[in-house]
Amino acid sequence: MIKRLIACSFLMLCAALAQAQSLIPAPPQLAATAYLLLDAHTGQVLVEQDADKKIPPASLTKMMTAYIVSEEIEKGSIKEQDKVRISEKAWRKGGSKMFVKVGDRVPVIDLLRGVIIQSGNDASIALAEHVSGSEEVFAEVMNQQAELLGMHDTHFVNATGWPADGHLTTARDLGILARALINDHPQHYDIYSEKYFSWAGINQPNRNRLLWRDPAVDGIKTGHTEEAGYCLVASAVKRGMRLIAVVVGTDSDEKRAGETQKLLAYGFRYYQTHKVYGKDDVLQTERIWGGKKPEVGIAVEKDVFVTIPRGGEESIKADLIIDGELEAPLEKGQPVGKVVVTLDGETVADVKAVAAEDVEQAGFFKRLWDALKRFVMGFFS
Numbered sequence: 141m142i143k144r145l146i147a148c149s150f151l152m153l154c155a156a157l158a159q160a161q162s163l164i165p166a167p168p169q170l171a172a173t174a175y176l177l178l179d180a181h182t183g184q185v186l187v188e189q190d191a192d193k194k195i196p197p198a199s200l201t202k203m204m205t206a207y208i209v210s211e212e213i214e215k216g217s218i219k220e221q222d223k224v225r226i227s228e229k230a231w232r233k234g235g236s237k238m239f240v241k242v243g244d245r246v247p248v249i250d251l252l253r254g255v256i257i258q259s260g261n262d263a264s265i266a267l268a269e270h271v272s273g274s275e276e277v278f279a280e281v282m283n284q285q286a287e288l289l290g291m292h293d294t295h296f297v298n299a300t301g302w303p304a305d306g307h308l309t310t311a312r313d314l315g316i317l318a319r320a321l322i323n324d325h326p327q328h329y330d331i332y333s334e335k336y337f338s339w340a341g342i343n344q345p346n347r348n349r350l351l352w353r354d355p356a357v358d359g360i361k362t363g364h365t366e367e368a369g370y371c372l373v374a375s376a377v378k379r380g381m382r383l384i385a386v387v388v389g390t391d392s393d394e395k396r397a398g399e400t401q402k403l404l405a406y407g408f409r410y411y412q413t414h415k416v417y418g419k420d421d422v423l424q425t426e427r428i429w430g431g432k433k434p435e436v437g438i439a440v441e442k443d444v445f446v447t448i449p450r451g452g453e454e455s456i457k458a459d460l461i462i463d464g465e466l467e468a469p470l471e472k473g474q475p476v477g478k479v480v481v482t483l484d485g486e487t488v489a490d491v492k493a494v495a496a497e498d499v500e501q502a503g504f505f506k507r508l509w510d511a512l513k514r515f516v517m518g519f520f521s
Contacts, residue, residue, distance in 0.1 A: 164410045164449055170399040173369060173389025174311040177403045180319050180375060180382035181413050184447040184488070187403060191312040192293060195388050198363030199236070199259045200309070200371055201301030203317050204282050206255050209248065209267050210325035211285070218271065220249040229275070230265035235302065238263040239340045250339065252328065257337040258344045259362065261300040268299035275299050286313070289320050303365055311386045318360055318373050318384045332359030332375075349397040350374050357404075360384075362396070370396040376404050381413040414453060416444040416481055416489065422496050423460055423479070430507040431468030437496035438462075440479055446488045455484045460493055469501040 167177075167187040174190035185191075212218045223245035231242035238260030240246055246266065254263030268278035275298055282296040291313035297304040322329055335346050350357040356376040363371040369389040376383055385403040390396040417423065422437040438460065448456065462477040470476070474495045481489035501507070 167406050168402045170387060170402060171390060171395060172387050172399055174386075175388065175399070175403060176311040176315045176384075176386040177407050178315050178319070178384050179407075179411070179413055179445075179447040180322055180384050181445040182447045182489075183319060185312075185315070186383075186407050186411055186447065188312070191315075191386075192310050194293065194308045194310060196303060196307060196365060196368040197294075197301055197309045197314065197388075198365040198368035198371055199301040200314055200361055200363040200373055200388075201296060201299065201307070202255050202259060202264055202363075203314070203321060203361050203373065204285065204296065205264050205267060205278075205299045206252060206328070207317065207321055207325065208271065208278070208281060208285055209252055209255075210321075210328045212271055213248070213328075214325065218248055220247065220252075222248045222270070224248060224251055224266050224270040226262070226266050227269055230262045230269065233261040233265055233300070233302075235261045235300070237261060239342050240266065241340070253331055253334070253337045254339060256331045256361070257334050257346050258339075259347060261302065264299045286317075289316055291316050301363060301365070301368075303367060311388055314373055314386045314388075315384055318375060318386070321360065322375060322382070322384075329359065332361070333357075347393075348372065348374065349393065350376075350400060353397070354401065354404075356408075362393075363388075364393075372396040372400050374400045374404065376408075378408050379412070381408065381411070383407045410450060411447055412450050414446050414448050414456070416446055416456065416458060417479070419443050420496075423493070426462060426466055426476075428466040428468055428470065428499055430502055430511070431470070431499040432502050432506075433499050436466060436470055436499050438476065438493050439496040441473070441475070441492040441494045444479070444481060444489050444491055446481055446483065448483055448488075452483070457482050462493070468499045470495045470499040472496065472498050 174193050176191045177187040178185045226240045226244045228242050236259040238254030238258050240262050251263040251267050254260040268275045272278035279296050286294045294309040294313045297307040347362040356378045359375045360373045371388040374385045385400045387400045417440050419442050425435040425437050428436045458481045460479050475492045477493040479491050479493050
């Protein structure tokens with residue numbers, strides 16, 4: 141079908157007052173093996189260095205463990221208050237612990253806190269066994285979920301991040317996972333901002349130092365092994381913009397926090413998330429043939445956000461492209477074309493344009509009259 145471009149002046153999105161676009165300096169160079177900064181709303185990467193380098197994820201692995209548990213809860217396969225029996229394998233596991241005891245029956249939601257806040261290897265294994273029967277089978281589920289999310293350079297061997305051959309990921313894949321945690325399961329994301337969790341009389345702090353240093357930071361997860369170094373995936377919100385920073389392979393706990401702060405500060409200083417359209421915004425009306433109404437409103441299927449340099453609103457342009465002439469009946473939400481948003485000539489968003497309302501088919505004589513008009517108009521087009 142031939143597409144018809146509708147260029148409308150009101151689709152030019154300009155700032156109310158002309159504002160000079162900010163000059164953007166080069167991003168900071170971090171003392172880390174790899175790093176990445178992206179906008180959580182749009183997924184746009186703002187800074188990256190060796191983001192596709194395979195690295196051991198250490199306890200950042202537990203982000204996927206927590207994600208799958210949240211998925212299972214949402215599907216109804218398990219419940220937050222289900223009691224999980226702690227196996228000897230979970231209890232014996234070394235490294236960071238929640239300090240559950242073998243034979244204990246612990247609610248899923250408490251184990252989830254033990255994974256997220258205390259980075260408990262025992263809690264991670266207990267949840268893996270509860271969901272899949274064994275940690276080994278759970279690792280297969282982790283890899284399947286990674287593929288579904290688009291984490292194509294990731295392979296998990298266990299639920300904890302314990303060093304193992306072939307247990308690898310990338311900074312880019314960790315950014316994808318962090319964005320999914322935030323967007324897909326907001327009901328559990330608040331846990332990542334909790335500073336302490338107590339179990340068995342032991343009060344342990346969240347290892348993410350930025351939760352104490354920066355009120356904008358509300359997650360996500362630390363990791364450390366000798367091979368991986370000190371790692372941190374952090375997220376923060378300022379002025380309606382949420383950023384995700386992935387920093388892996390620093391040489392100390394203090395360094396991973398400090399380097400991550402540099403990355404977040406750069407993103408908030410020089411970029412902004414701009415809402416171009418809301419889901420219910422009617423962009424314009426279009427002629428519809430054979431309908432009880434002569435026109436139909438056109439909207440976008442979802443909110444449209446773009447990441448732009450601060451003060452760069454005047455460089456945004458949006459074009460509505462309709463897939464040929466519209467005919468009734470049309471249902472609200474039915475795709476009729478697309479909206480392409482560009483920034484300085486480069487496409488930054490491409491979303492479906494949909495009917496904003498139902499339009500019923502007209503009676504026989506109205507449809508016949510419209511068909512005659514279209515036939516006559518065809519001679520002049």
